[in-house]
Amino acid sequence: MTGRNDFRPSRRGVLGFALAGAVTAGLGVRAAQAARVATKARIIIIGAGAGGTALANRLVQRLDGAQITLIDPRAQHLYQPGLSLVAAGLKPADYVVSKTTDWLPSGVTLIAEAAAAIDPVAKTVSTEKGQKLDYDFLIVAPGLVLDHGAIQGFSLDMVGKDGIGALYAGPDYAAKTWQAASKFTEEGGVGLFTRPATEMKCAGAPLKHTFLLDDIASRGGAKGKYEMHYTCPQTALFSVPIVAEKVRMLFGERGVATYYGHTLKSIDPGRKTAQFETAAPDPATGEMVKSTTEMPYDYLHVIPPQHAPEVIRQSGLSWADKWTDQGWVECDMKTLRHLRYPEIFALGDVAGVPKGKTAASVKWQVPVIEDHLIASLQGREGTEVYDGYTSCPLITRVGRAMLVEFDYHNNLVPSFPGVIAPLEELWISWLMKEVALKATYNAMLRGRA
Amino acid sequence: MKELTFGTVIAVFEEIFGRGLFWTMVALAVLVTLAYFYVLIRDRAMSMRKFLWAQLSMPFGAVLAVIFVQQMTHSGLRDIGGPVDVIVLLGVAVLGAVGSAILIYTIQSLLRPSRSGQNS
Numbered sequence: 001m002t003g004r005n006d007f008r009p010s011r012r013g014v015l016g017f018a019l020a021g022a023v024t025a026g027l028g029v030r031a032a033q034a035a036r037v038a039t040k041a042r043i044i045i046i047g048a049g050a051g052g053t054a055l056a057n058r059l060v061q062r063l064d065g066a067q068i069t070l071i072d073p074r075a076q077h078l079y080q081p082g083l084s085l086v087a088a089g090l091k092p093a094d095y096v097v098s099k100t101t102d103w104l105p106s107g108v109t110l111i112a113e114a115a116a117a118i119d120p121v122a123k124t125v126s127t128e129k130g131q132k133l134d135y136d137f138l139i140v141a142p143g144l145v146l147d148h149g150a151i152q153g154f155s156l157d158m159v160g161k162d163g164i165g166a167l168y169a170g171p172d173y174a175a176k177t178w179q180a181a182s183k184f185t186e187e188g189g190v191g192l193f194t195r196p197a198t199e200m201k202c203a204g205a206p207l208k209h210t211f212l213l214d215d216i217a218s219r220g221g222a223k224g225k226y227e228m229h230y231t232c233p234q235t236a237l238f239s240v241p242i243v244a245e246k247v248r249m250l251f252g253e254r255g256v257a258t259y260y261g262h263t264l265k266s267i268d269p270g271r272k273t274a275q276f277e278t279a280a281p282d283p284a285t286g287e288m289v290k291s292t293t294e295m296p297y298d299y300l301h302v303i304p305p306q307h308a309p310e311v312i313r314q315s316g317l318s319w320a321d322k323w324t325d326q327g328w329v330e331c332d333m334k335t336l337r338h339l340r341y342p343e344i345f346a347l348g349d350v351a352g353v354p355k356g357k358t359a360a361s362v363k364w365q366v367p368v369i370e371d372h373l374i375a376s377l378q379g380r381e382g383t384e385v386y387d388g389y390t391s392c393p394l395i396t397r398v399g400r401a402m403l404v405e406f407d408y409h410n411n412l413v414p415s416f417p418g419v420i421a422p423l424e425e426l427w428i429s430w431l432m433k434e435v436a437l438k439a440t441y442n443a444m445l446r447g448r449a
Numbered sequence: 450m451k452e453l454t455f456g457t458v459i460a461v462f463e464e465i466f467g468r469g470l471f472w473t474m475v476a477l478a479v480l481v482t483l484a485y486f487y488v489l490i491r492d493r494a495m496s497m498r499k500f501l502w503a504q505l506s507m508p509f510g511a512v513l514a515v516i517f518v519q520q521m522t523h524s525g526l527r528d529i530g531g532p533v534d535v536i537v538l539l540g541v542a543v544l545g546a547v548g549s550a551i552l553i554y555t556i557q558s559l560l561r562p563s564r565s566g567q568n569s
Contacts, residue, residue: 090523399528419533427524427534434522439461448456 036064039377044125044133046115046311047141048072050080050445051348051362053103055139057447058370060105063377068108071115071127072142074100077445078171079438081359084205084395086174087167088212089182090434093175103445115142118315120341137373140312140329141347144201144357148304152266162269163189163299167209168201181213181299188222189298190229192274194264196305197233198326201349201357204392204404206230207237207247209301214254215397228255229295231262231276239355240410243394243402246423250396262293264302272297308350317344319352328352333408334385335372336365343376345369353388355408360391363444389413393433401429466521478548485551488558496558503554507546514545 043059045052048070059068082096104110113127118138126132146168148156158164160176163184167174184191191213195206210230217226230237230251237251237258238244251258261279268275273294282289308327312318317338318327329346330339333353338344347365349357356365365386372382388408395401403420405413414422420429463471489495518541519525529535 397528399522399524400530421531421533424531426530427528428537430524430528431522431537436461439463440457443457443460448454 037062037374037377038064039066041136041377042067042134043069043137043139043373044135045070045139045141046072046118046125047143047348047350048074048100048104048110049077049141049143049348050359050441051141051366052139053077053100053445054362054366054447055141055347055369056108057103057105057445058366059373060107061447062370062374069111069133070104070108071111071113071125071133072100073112073114073128075112076100077103079441080201081433081437081441083167083171083174084208084212085434086171087165087177087181087209088216088398089178090398093171096171096174105447115311118311118317120315120317120338120344123343136343137376138344139347139369139373140317140344140350142309142312142350144306144349145309146304146306148302150305151264151302153269154267154302154304158269163272163297164267164269164302165209165299166302166304168205168303177301181301182216184222184226184299185213185217186221187298188217188225190227190296191217191299191301192295192297193228193230193301194262194274195232195234195303197263198305198307199323199328199357200303200306202392203239203357204394206232206301206303208395210256211250211254211394211396212398213299214256227257229257229259229297231259231264231295233261233263233279235260240404240406240412242410242412242423243404243406246402247394250425259295265292267300267302272300274300312350317341317346323352334368334387335382336369336386337372345373353386353408355388355390355406356386358390358392359441359444360405361389363440364389366444391415393429393437395430395433396425399430400425400427401433402426403429403432481548481552481555484559485555488555488562492558492562499554499557500550502557503550506549506553510549510552511542511546514541514548517545 043066045056045068052070052072056068056070059066077098077100079096082091085091086093086095101110111127111131113129115125116128117126123135124132125135125138148154148169156166156169156173159166159169159173160179163180165177165180167177193206193210210228214228217223236244237247262276264274265277266275273296276293276295278291278293279288281287308318308329312329313327317329319330329350329352331337331346331351331353332339336345336347336351338346346352347369348362355361368384368386371384375382389405391405393401394404402423402425404422405415407413412422414420420426466474515538529538
């Protein structure tokens with residue numbers, strides 16, 4: 001016989017335990033979807049990026065008989081939140097690349113051409129090869145244009161050489177950015193970081209790149225022989241004041257010198273200098289005084305001005321009195337519906353709303369557009385509201401980040417209040433950025449999150 | 450994050466380790482667990498001698514699990530920034546410890562099946 005301390009399971013007990021486990025695991029499976037809406041509506045989505053793809057997947061799940069067409073010439077789908085990691089040597093370039101068609105559901109048509117013109121009155125979209133398509137609803141989600149040409153003396157073929165980086169330009173350029181950046185983190189010198197005066201994708205990315213390179217340099221060959229200079233045209237480091245203050249303190253701790261009111265205008269790669277237009281208040285009168293200044297660099301990170309694609313600006317969809325130099329789509333900031341053409345919605349980077357040029361924003365915008373579009377098909381009013389939700393896992397070094405989430409009102413809206421503090425540098429927030437974010441993004445693309 | 454479903458959690462783990470490695474690890478974990486139940490049911494008893502060895506392996510399992518997660522995520526102990534990080538770290542360590550205990554116990558039982566009266 002066995003001793004008194006021995007644990008003696010019975011077959012029935014073990015089987016019962018296993019069954020209980022299986023039932024618990026099954027709890028996560030969602031109940032059947034709501035009934036699908038029958039419609040013959042012709043829905044055109046311009047752009048098969050994060051927004052267009054996610055919305056197409058959700059509409060296919062919700063609608064029965066709709067004719068959904070995506071227009072996008074890009075064969076590659078880019079997971080853009082990963083570019084910061086590629087440009088810091090933490091992930092390879094192909095980490096962010098997949099095929100556009102990998103994410104599209106059956107039952108939608110992809111036209112692999114650029115949209116050339118939109119006629120919001122006749123409700124037609126023309127493609128570059130001359131196809132003309134009618135629509136009942138149009139979602140404009142073409143993303144934005146990086147205007148590298150606006151920086152004089154700079155061109156993309158310089159990226160990766162002579163200390164020049166530009167991680168926004170795509171996966172290959174992000175990898176080349178790391179070539180230049182890694183040299184800086186080994187040899188040291190002056191690191192010069194910029195951001196544009198226009199609205200931009202993920203305003204946290206310029207900060208992340210600065211934090212990451214500072215961290216890597218402080219542990220690499222450049223330790224003790226490098227300087228970090230961060231420039232921005234704005235008067236704060238981040239649009240949300242409480243976050244801006246936190247970043248200001250972190251920059252102070254890390255010894256990153258900050259230059260407000262500095263807009264990058266041109267570079268001289270031969271002399272390794274960058275020219276800025278500066279704006280500072282006159283001490284006597286308080287008026288803003290413009291001037292120019294030149295700063296030397298050994299590593300320069302360029303983020304160009306950004307604006308809406310030409311097809312949007314030419315079609316009369318842009319705001320007439322706001323962002324006139326950038327052309328973002330005129331839409332209601334809560335429903336994303338065009339203010340003059342109710343059958344048009346703006347989604348993602350191109351939307352003319354005060355916040356929200358991130359994939360996390362898209363995740364929250366998509367269900368709102370879906371709701372209002374389907375409500376229109378049913379002849380009722382939609383109820384969902386987008387309140388400016390934007391999330392930024394703001395990396396503060398390799399291994400730590402702050403999970404910053406906020407809305408139109410500059411309020412912090414943490415997903416895990418009391419557990420993950422938004423303004424604390426945490427390992428768990430880094431884990432989310434490095435490992436959980438892409439999975440969540442992919443689930444969003446498939447319309448599952 | 451708006452909602453956290455079972456599917457999202459699975460997708461997240463696939464992302465962390467890569468799909469192949471993740472499902473290989475799941476398969477291994479399931480196999481070891483099944484083997485563990487198999488030896489429990491077969492022997493109708495837990496051998497405390499084997500369990501002692503299993504317990505001795507726990508600290509090693511805990512440390513290995515932590516090192517594994519840190520290697521996979523380019524991070525280290527210096528990145529622990531707040532209470533929630535300590536909880537996550539301990540959670541990883543506990544999983545590693547329990548996993549290694551089950552593994553060691555099962556291996557011993559499979560290699561040296563106990564005979565009635567010799568295992569106490």
